[in-house]
Amino acid sequence: MEIDFTATGHIVGIDLGTTNSLVAFMDLTGPRIIPGADGDKLVPSVVSIAPSGEVVVGNPARELLITQPERSVYSVKRLMGRGLADVAEELKLFPFHIAPGSESVIQLQLGDRTFTPPEISALVLRQLKQNAEDYFGVPVDKAVITVPAYFNDAQRQATKDAGRIAGLEVLRLVNEPTAAALAYGLDKRENGIVAVYDLGGGTFDISILKLHDGIFEVLATNGDTHLGGDDIDNLLLRIALEDVATEWGQDLSKDREGVQRLRRAVIQAKERLSFVPAASIELEYHGKKYQREINRELFDKLITPIVNRTLGPCRDCIKDAGVTVGQIDEVVMVGGSTRIPLVRSAVENLFRSLPHTELNPDEVVALGAAVQAAILSGTVDNKLLLDVTPLSLGIETMGGVVSRLIHRNSTIPASATENFTTGVDGQTNVLIHVVQGERELVKDNRSLARFDLKGIDPVQAGMARIEVRFLIDANGILSVTARDQRTGKEHSVEVKPSYGLTDEQVEKMIQESFEQAEQDFAARQVREQRVEADAILLAVEKARRHDAYFELSDEERAAIDKSLNELLLVYNSDDHHLIAAKIEQVNQATMKLAENMMNTAVRGALKGTKI
Amino acid sequence: MIDYYAVLGIPRGLNLSVDDVQQRYYALSRELHPDRFMQKPEAERQRALDMSSALNDAYRTLKDPIKRAQYLLSLEGFDIGEQRSKDVPAELLEEVFELNMALEEMRGGDDSARPQLEAAEKNFGGMLAASDQELVALFAKYDAGQSRDVLAQIRNVLNRRKYVQNLVSEVEKTLIPS
Numbered sequence: 001m002e003i004d005f006t007a008t009g010h011i012v013g014i015d016l017g018t019t020n021s022l023v024a025f026m027d028l029t030g031p032r033i034i035p036g037a038d039g040d041k042l043v044p045s046v047v048s049i050a051p052s053g054e055v056v057v058g059n060p061a062r063e064l065l066i067t068q069p070e071r072s073v074y075s076v077k078r079l080m081g082r083g084l085a086d087v088a089e090e091l092k093l094f095p096f097h098i099a100p101g102s103e104s105v106i107q108l109q110l111g112d113r114t115f116t117p118p119e120i121s122a123l124v125l126r127q128l129k130q131n132a133e134d135y136f137g138v139p140v141d142k143a144v145i146t147v148p149a150y151f152n153d154a155q156r157q158a159t160k161d162a163g164r165i166a167g168l169e170v171l172r173l174v175n176e177p178t179a180a181a182l183a184y185g186l187d188k189r190e191n192g193i194v195a196v197y198d199l200g201g202g203t204f205d206i207s208i209l210k211l212h213d214g215i216f217e218v219l220a221t222n223g224d225t226h227l228g229g230d231d232i233d234n235l236l237l238r239i240a241l242e243d244v245a246t247e248w249g250q251d252l253s254k255d256r257e258g259v260q261r262l263r264r265a266v267i268q269a270k271e272r273l274s275f276v277p278a279a280s281i282e283l284e285y286h287g288k289k290y291q292r293e294i295n296r297e298l299f300d301k302l303i304t305p306i307v308n309r310t311l312g313p314c315r316d317c318i319k320d321a322g323v324t325v326g327q328i329d330e331v332v333m334v335g336g337s338t339r340i341p342l343v344r345s346a347v348e349n350l351f352r353s354l355p356h357t358e359l360n361p362d363e364v365v366a367l368g369a370a371v372q373a374a375i376l377s378g379t380v381d382n383k384l385l386l387d388v389t390p391l392s393l394g395i396e397t398m399g400g401v402v403s404r405l406i407h408r409n410s411t412i413p414a415s416a417t418e419n420f421t422t423g424v425d426g427q428t429n430v431l432i433h434v435v436q437g438e439r440e441l442v443k444d445n446r447s448l449a450r451f452d453l454k455g456i457d458p459v460q461a462g463m464a465r466i467e468v469r470f471l472i473d474a475n476g477i478l479s480v481t482a483r484d485q486r487t488g489k490e491h492s493v494e495v496k497p498s499y500g501l502t503d504e505q506v507e508k509m510i511q512e513s514f515e516q517a518e519q520d521f522a523a524r525q526v527r528e529q530r531v532e533a534d535a536i537l538l539a540v541e542k543a544r545r546h547d548a549y550f551e552l553s554d555e556e557r558a559a560i561d562k563s564l565n566e567l568l569l570v571y572n573s574d575d576h577h578l579i580a581a582k583i584e585q586v587n588q589a590t591m592k593l594a595e596n597m598m599n600t601a602v603r604g605a606l607k608g609t610k611i
Numbered sequence: 612m613i614d615y616y617a618v619l620g621i622p623r624g625l626n627l628s629v630d631d632v633q634q635r636y637y638a639l640s641r642e643l644h645p646d647r648f649m650q651k652p653e654a655e656r657q658r659a660l661d662m663s664s665a666l667n668d669a670y671r672t673l674k675d676p677i678k679r680a681q682y683l684l685s686l687e688g689f690d691i692g693e694q695r696s697k698d699v700p701a702e703l704l705e706e707v708f709e710l711n712m713a714l715e716e717m718r719g720g721d722d723s724a725r726p727q728l729e730a731a732e733k734n735f736g737g738m739l740a741a742s743d744q745e746l747v748a749l750f751a752k753y754d755a756g757q758s759r760d761v762l763a764q765i766r767n768v769l770n771r772r773k774y775v776q777n778l779v780s781e782v783e784k785t786l787i788p789s
Contacts, residue, residue: 171649215637376649384644386667410671413645413664471664474645 011142011171011377012132013179013369016121016159018077018228019201019336021045022366023128026379031183031370033363034135036127042362043131047123048072049111054523055516057127066264069095069256071111075230078202079106079117080162081155089226093234095256105501118158118501119509122165126517129168143168144373146365147476148203149175150223150390152436153448156476161501165509167517171376173475176200177207178218178387179368180334184359185211185383192329193219195317197347197355198365199310200335202228206314208321208328217386220320220409222313229270229337231306236266236294239302240281244290258285273299274339300342307346314350320409331355334364386411389472393448396433400442405470408438415471419485426458430466434478451493453482466491522576529579533571536586540564548596556592563589612686615669625683625750625765629674636670676746677772680765687759689766700771706734710778717785725786732782735775742772 013024013031020042024033033041038059048056048064049071056064065072078090084102091098099107099114107114115123125145132140145168147159156173163170174182177196184194191211198205205223209216240262244252252258265283272279278295318325331351337343338361347355374380388409394402395418405416420430430453437445456464465485472478482491501509540560543549549557567582616623619635641647643666648659672678710731716724745768753761 172646212637215640375646378650381647384641384646386640386644411667413660414667414671415664416668471660473660474663 010132010136010138010140011144011373012128012140013366013371013373014125014128014143014145015176015179015366015369016077016125016145016147016162017045017200017365018075018203018230019045020362021124021128022363023132024363024366024370025132026370026374031367031374033366034132036131037134043124043127044074045077045121045124046072046074047076047110047115047120049113055123055520057123066257066260069260070097073097073108073110073115073120075202076108076117076120078226078230079108080121081152081158082106082117094230095259105505116501116509118162118506119165119513121159121162122509122513125162125166125168126513129166141167141169142171142373144172144174144369144376145170146176146179146369147173148198148200148223148225149177149205149207149218149221149387150203150225151175151476152225152391152446153476153478154446155225158501160475160477161506161509164506165513167510167513170475172372173477174369174372174385175205175207175218175221175387175390175476176203176365177205177221177334178209178216178385179366179372180332180359180364181207181209181211181216181368182371182383182385183364183368184332184356185216189330190214193323193327195314195328195331195351196334197310197314197331197338198223198334199337199343200228201337202226202230204228204310204313206310206317208317208323214382215384215386217411218388218409219322220317221388221390222317222320223390224309224313227306227309228335232270232303232337232340233263233267235302235306236270236281237263240266240283240290240292243292244283247290248288252285261285262290269294270299271339274341296341303340303342307340307342310343311346311350314347325350325352328353332359332364333357334359334361336362387474387476388412389414389476391436391446392438393470393472393478394435394437394445396435396442402435402437402440402442402445406472410472412472412476413474415469417467417469420453420464420466420468421462422456422459422464423461425461427461427464428456428458429454430456430464432468434470434480448478451480451482453491453493455489455491456484457487459486468493522574525576526574526579529576529583530571533567533579533583536583537564537567540586540590543590543593543597546597546600548593548600551596552593556589559589560586560593613665613668614686615665615672615682618665618669619673621673623683623686624754625676625680626747626754627673627679632670632674636666636674639666676743676750677769680746680750680769684762684766684769687762689762700774703774706731707778710782714781714785728782728786732779732786735779735782738775739772739779742768742775746772 015022022033022041022043024031035041036043036058040059043058044062046061046065048061048068050056061072065074073096075094079087084106097109099109101107105116107116108120129140143163145159145163147156159173160170177198180196180198181194189211190213194209194211196207203223203225204227205221207221208219210219241253244250252262262283265281269279269281273294273296278293280291280293283290328351331347331353333355344355371380372385375383389406389412390408392404392408393406394404397403405418406414422430432451432453434448434451435442435445436448439445453466456466466482467485468480468482470478470480480493482493484491563586567586570578570582573579619632643659643663645656645659645663648656672682713724713727713731717728746765749761749765749768753765
């Protein structure tokens with residue numbers, strides 16, 4: 001079937017993963033993944049800055065991660081929407097190079113350049129956008145991007161910022177397990193209660209949904225945004241590093257390349273262990289060898305604490321959904337880490353049913369995002385997602401206690417209104433502190449933003465009446481509006497996000513990214529012109545041996561030589577226009593030659609034909 | 612205050628068919644959800660956001676009998692402020708006193724209080740069930756005559772229920788520390 005370009009209006013679905021990212025779209029035949037130029041459907045979420053300054057993303061960046069780890073970064077999703085204090089644990093386990101000046105927004109050092117986590121994610125998104133554009137042959141500027149269901153407001157905002165920096169209008173953020181359910185429901189089931197267990201590279205989500213004639217209603221969600229396959233890698237890596245220290249008498253942990261090589265060996269062993277009873281971690285480095293066999297039994301024992309950390313959120317989710325284990329019809333497994341047999345058996349034990357593993361756990365989220373893109377474009381009109389907010393939203397009240405306004409697992413969009421007044425005569429502004437989380441005290445929750453209600457008429461204390469409306473939109477992102485009930489006047493609400501980028505910072509990054517994209521585009525055009533030049537140089541070389549070449553006059557042959565020399569002179573320039581002009585000159589000079597060759601070919605063909 | 616009954620298009624009342632509410636909610640969601648307005652002008656998208664958030668708030672409130680009753684009370688001008696923990700219903704005074712002793716012991720590491728707490732958990736659980744029965748009857752009574760006296764009775768049951776509910780969660784938290 002023909003690809004229907006107009007059908008989805010080129011809205012793509014993107015799974016921006018901790019380890020791998022994918023882009024998908026939906027046509028009349030259903031959702032499908034768009035592969036990269038190398039044919040790979042998975043684009044590793046790795047970014048590296050080549051010595052030339054060129055930004056490298058995906059598989060080639062994964063290679064550079066080994067050879068130039070100080071100019072490369074992976075698993076940046078763990079830092080999205082976080083402050084430096086939040087990621088202290090991450091920094092111990094991951095080789096993130098934090099640049100100075102990271103107090104308000106984390107800055108990562110890659111070679112001599114610095115990037116915020118949203119900018120790194122934007123580079124991955126830009127690669128996916130490029131892959132889609134190469135595939136369609138037209139620009140792509142709208143996307144649905146998936147996020148872990150348990151992502152808070154700041155993490156969602158950071159993901160949206162990344163999309164904007166990459167030149168994508170993010171029409172919707174969809175929760176990963178919900179997207180998976182959408183792809184699953186499309187394929188397998190129309191009605192019933194479905195649990196989605198999503199253990200990826202760095203995040204864990206559990207969601208329970210009710211499927212009802214095309215409506216996908218999330219009943220509850222829970223999770224841990226710092227739990228995934230990465231944690232297993234780090235565990236095995238620590239063991240291997242200790243081994244190496246003992247066997248080689250060498251602390252490899254300070255050797256960045258050595259660590260990355262060992263990390264890759266560990267990941268390979270981990271992946272093999274899902275299919276074979278024993279696998280070995282093998283490293284050859286600077287003439288030394290390390291080998292250690294790990295069998296399934298030991299592996300299971302090692303990772304049991306990590307797998308068990310997923311079970312608490314599962315139980316809470318079942319409780320919040322108001323269902324019993326027996327009422328859950330299916331459990332769908334999502335994320336690469338659900339290939340691990342221990343994970344499967346733990347899920348089977350908890351839900352007392354065999355989990356579904358027939359969908360590709362790496363692809364199902366991106367496919368679901370593509371379905372949501374089709375819903376938003378209007379091409380699919382019989383499906384609807386009703387998702388929830390994962391965390392309660394509240395405001396700080398007297399004594400640092402939280403007053404909860406919107407409870408977790410409320411279907412979004414959701415809203416709440418609260419009336420505020422002044423405490424002092426003549427007071428003209430009120431500070432409001434918004435937090436997200438389930439704990440009683442403000443300090444135990446996550447600070448989301450501080451709002452300053454300004455321009456209140458100076459009246460007696462307690463007389464002002466300002467109605468503040470908190471609205472969580474379908475992306476799970478908060479907005480606030482305020483109205484003076486006495487005057488009916490709308491108040492300006494100045495949002496100071498506790499973490500994350502301001503609008504101005506994002507605008508600046510969009511500009512920089514645009515300039516960078518232009519540079520990269522120019523570099524690509526130069527490369528393309530050189531490929532063109534190579535082709536024409538080769539063709540002329542061949543033609544020189546052709547009879548037709550000798551039918552040319554001396555002047556004509558001299559003109560060809562001159563044009564070739566001029567092309568060779570500009571071949572290495574950075575100006576693609578100049579290379580193109582010289583290619584055109586060769587074309588002109590060889591036109592007669594080409595005609596002659598054509599005629600010879602026609603004569604040859606006619607000779608062989610019996611009329 | 613937004614009239615959630617009007618949003619869902621159902622008459623004001625306390626005993627509702629949850630199935631009916633759900634059917635209406637699904638049907639209205641298909642029409643009003645922001646997903647349906649992505650290709651529309653900004654003003655229409657904003658309207659969809661407002662309407663669907665009101666619809667979700669309405670469904671969340673009215674599908675749950677306790678929230679529904681609280682909402683109707685506030686709609687009818689009843690003050691349903693937080694029940695303060697020191698306002699112990701008189702008939703529960705003795706039981707609450709003993710329970711608090713047992714909770715203190717358990718928190719202090721004395722596991723011998725466990726059977727007593729488990730018994731209390733069961734007892735208070737029974738009270739909750741009884742309150743729910745009582746509410747069903749009162750809901751029907753209100754729907755028949757829309758009497759404010761009945762609403763006042765409902766408020767008392769809700770306050771008591773809330774108090775018992777808090778006790779049960781305290782016991783649960785103490786028995787299974789998270």
